[in-house]
Amino acid sequence: MKTTRQQQDATRRQIVASAVDLMTRQGFDGTTMKDIARAAGIGDATIYKYFPTKDRIVLGYLDEVVHSALADTLKTPGFADYGLQEKLQRLTDAVLERLLPDREFAAQVRGLAGRSPLSMLAEPLAARQALREAVASFLEAAEAAGEIEPCDFKNLAGSLYTDYLVGVVGYWLADTSDQFADTTQLVDLSLGVLVQALRSGLVNRVLQLGGFVLRSQMARMAQHGSGLLGMLQMARGALGAVPTAGQRGAAPASARPDSTAKPAPATRKPRTPTAAAPDASATKAPARTARAKKATP
Numbered sequence: 101m102k103t104t105r106q107q108q109d110a111t112r113r114q115i116v117a118s119a120v121d122l123m124t125r126q127g128f129d130g131t132t133m134k135d136i137a138r139a140a141g142i143g144d145a146t147i148y149k150y151f152p153t154k155d156r157i158v159l160g161y162l163d164e165v166v167h168s169a170l171a172d173t174l175k176t177p178g179f180a181d182y183g184l185q186e187k188l189q190r191l192t193d194a195v196l197e198r199l200l201p202d203r204e205f206a207a208q209v210r211g212l213a214g215r216s217p218l219s220m221l222a223e224p225l226a227a228r229q230a231l232r233e234a235v236a237s238f239l240e241a242a243e244a245a246g247e248i249e250p251c252d253f254k255n256l257a258g259s260l261y262t263d264y265l266v267g268v269v270g271y272w273l274a275d276t277s278d279q280f281a282d283t284t285q286l287v288d289l290s291l292g293v294l295v296q297a298l299r300s301g302l303v304n305r306v307l308q309l310g311g312f313v314l315r316s317q318m319a320r321m322a323q324h325g326s327g328l329l330g331m332l333q334m335a336r337g338a339l340g341a342v343p344t345a346g347q348r349g350a351a352p353a354s355a356r357p358d359s360t361a362k363p364a365p366a367t368r369k370p371r372t373p374t375a376a377a378p379d380a381s382a383t384k385a386p387a388r389t390a391r392a393k394k395a396t397p
Contacts, residue, residue, distance in 0.1 A: 112150050114140045116164060119157045124205045128154065128212055158209055161202075166227030169194035170234055184242040185295040188261070191234065192287055195265060196272055207273050231265070232258030242298070249301035264290070285329055293336045 103111075118139035122131045133154060137147040151157045172194045173179065173187075182190065199206045235258035242248045251257070268290075272283045 108150075111140070111142065112160065113164070115142070115147060115150055116157060116161050119154070120161060120202055120205050123208060124202070128158075128208055155212075158212065161205075162209070163227045165195065165198045166230060169198045170230055172197070173234075180241075183295075184238055184247055184298070185291050187238045187241075188235070188291050188294075189287060192265065192268060192291070196269070196283075199269065199272075203273070206269065210270060210273060228259075228262050231262050234258070235261045239298075248295070248298040251298060282329070289329060289333060289336055296336065 115136060119131070119136045122135055122139055126135075131154070133147055134144050136154075136157065137144050140147070151160060169191065173191045176182075176190055179187070179190065232255060236254040239248070239251050239254045239257060243251055268283070268287060271286055272280060275283045277283075
């Protein structure tokens with residue numbers, strides 16, 4: 101009997117869920133494809149029709165995380181009215197929220213990527229393209245609203261965001277601060293610096309230095325005590341003195357940064373989407389559920 105697309109998708113999800121559970125308990129090397137197939141309730145040969153290797157199953161897990169996080173982000177009440185920084189924060193939060201129940205497994209994936217990066221990155225992730233398109237759309241909306249200067253590298257920015265996200269996840273996995281407060285501060289500061297640079301038009305001029313500079317710094321984000329937070333605080337302060345698009349008359353008042361309009365990052369409360377139309381003032385602060393509660397071993 102021919103299986104439907106829905107049945108195939110359900111089987112893929114079951115394989116991935118079974119693999120995550122087994123690898124969390126037994127480790128990547130201690131889990132076989134046969135183990136995963138039996139846990140998923142399918143034949144030993146059937147699993148290879150969906151995933152040829154364990155590495156591909158891990159990539160399938162990452163795809164699921166990103167696509168689910170994107171869906172959660174876009175369904176956030178009032179999301180279309182968010183500013184650029186808030187949209188990027190909400191997306192980053194959503195990814196961490198999806199990873200939180202599998203934090204131990206996510207740490208294994210990070211170690212696996214470091215051990216065999218070619219096997220993990222040889223195949224293009226559908227999630228990467230989805231992230232690029234999402235970030236490019238956020239930039240287009242910010243540009244149209246006059247929130248930032250015209251940006252001629254939207255696709256590149258989307259690619260750089262995926263590298264940034266990898267760095268944030270690595271930092272989060274190493275974060276032992278109370279309620280992941282250091283990760284909260286890192287995200288707020290780093291995205292704040294980025295958006296201020298875009299408002300000033302500085303990024304367009306600095307882009308000639310090359311995107312590889314940002315990529316080369318991503319590994320440092322996984323190391324506490326590197327002085328990264330202090331450096332970001334200084335950068336945000338310096339950029340705050342640069343005239344923004346709004347100050348030059350391009351952006352409406354609502355698009356201008358207002359440091360007094362948002363609560364401190366560590367005290368933000370997670371937003372719970374509801375079917376009813378939310379009050380605009382109640383939905384402006386990005387969610388923090390992924391970093392507000394540590395996973396229980």
